[in-house]
Amino acid sequence: GDSVTQMEGPVTLSEEAFLTINCTYTATGYPSLFWYVQYPGEGLQLLLKATKADDKGSNKGFEATYRKETTSFHLEKGSVQVSDSAVYFCALSDLPGANNLFFGTGTRLTVIP
Amino acid sequence: SQTIHQWPATLVQPVGSPLSLECTVEGTSNPNLYWYRQAAGRGLQLLFYSVGIGQISSEVPQNLSASRPQDRQFILSSKKLLLSDSGFYLCAWSLKGGPGELFFGEGSRLTVL
Numbered sequence: 473g474d475s476v477t478q479m480e481g482p483v484t485l486s487e488e489a490f491l492t493i494n495c496t497y498t499a500t501g502y503p504s505l506f507w508y509v510q511y512p513g514e515g516l517q518l519l520l521k522a523t524k525a526d527d528k529g530s531n532k533g534f535e536a537t538y539r540k541e542t543t544s545f546h547l548e549k550g551s552v553q554v555s556d557s558a559v560y561f562c563a564l565s566d567l568p569g570a571n572n573l574f575f576g577t578g579t580r581l582t583v584i585p
Numbered sequence: 586s587q588t589i590h591q592w593p594a595t596l597v598q599p600v601g602s603p604l605s606l607e608c609t610v611e612g613t614s615n616p617n618l619y620w621y622r623q624a625a626g627r628g629l630q631l632l633f634y635s636v637g638i639g640q641i642s643s644e645v646p647q648n649l650s651a652s653r654p655q656d657r658q659f660i661l662s663s664k665k666l667l668l669s670d671s672g673f674y675l676c677a678w679s680l681k682g683g684p685g686e687l688f689f690g691e692g693s694r695l696t697v698l
Contacts, residue, residue, distance in 0.1 A: 504685060515675050515689035516629075561629065565685050571644065573679075573687060577628035 474499045478562045478576035485552055485583050493547040493579045495536075495562035503564040505529075505538055505545040510559045510578070519547075519560070552583045587612035591676040591690035598697055604649075604663040606693050608676030611657065616678040618659040619687065620651055623673040635659060636681075671697045 479494040497503065504523045508516040520529030525540035534549045545562060562576040591608040598604060610616055620632045631644045633651035641651050648667060652660045659676060676690040 506686065508687075513692075515677075515692045516687070517689065518686055521686065571631060571634050571642065573631075573685075575629045 474503070474564060474566050474572070474574050476562050476564055476574050476576040479579055480577075481579040481581065483579060483581045485581070487554055487583055487585050488551045491547070491549040491552045491556075491581065493560055493581070495545045495547065495576060497543050497545065497562075497564050499564055499566045501566050503566040505536070506563040506565070507534070507536055507545070507547050508561040508563060510561065512558070516561060552581070554583045554585055557581055557583045587688065589676060589678055589688055589690045591693055594691060594693060596693060596695045598666050598695065600668055600697055601665045604661070604666050604670070604695070606661040606674055606676075608659045608690055609657055610678045613657070613678070613680070615656060615681060617681060618653060619677040619679070620659065620661050621675040621677065623675060629675070633661070666697045668697050671695055
């Protein structure tokens with residue numbers, strides 16, 4: 473079945489450091505891929521998405537490229553800020569259907585000044 | 586624009602007491618609706634989803650139930666809470682044909698003592 477595996481946290485970085493959070497997936501078809509972010513005490517919100525191979529999603533300085541050959545969708549940011557501290561979830565949606573969205577377990581990022 | 590609200594934001598309940606969490610969506614019609622639970626240190630678990638009024642699908646066996654009495658209203662209930670029901674509950678909606686992108690509420694933190 474479909475699944476998402478993302479890098480275990482927690483991740484602690486200094487401000488302005490480079491961020492990579494790895495995400496790989498298993499899917500039967502051609503999924504859409506997402507990164508969601510959850511700031512402390514809040515619900516999740518969509519950070520970026522990509523719907524087909526080689527697409528690059530980007531938002532707020534974050535980016536991720538849909539790599540079909542390596543079944544990956546790694547999240548990157550060149551220079552993190554304290555305000556980026558949050559939990560990041562990789563997710564995929566494959567077949568149509570209300571229950572076909574699969575989340576990774578989340579990676580907690582803490583950025584220290 | 587579409588909005589989603591859920592309440593209460595925080596709830597402390599004794600074991601064996603009932604539960605009712607409510608979620609409403611505005612600005613869209615006939616959405617798919619979802620209840621997720623996020624236990625401490627764990628990822629997201631889909632509890633229920635609904636594709637229409639009165640149509641509820643359960644993903645995991647549990648002592649919780651869900652109802653959709655109106656098109657944009659989704660209620661999570663329990664007759665008798667267990668300690669293991671503690672967690673962060675998230676309501677979400679998506680467009681039909683999805684789920685694709687999910688739009689989440691602010692979350693409800695439940696502590697069962």
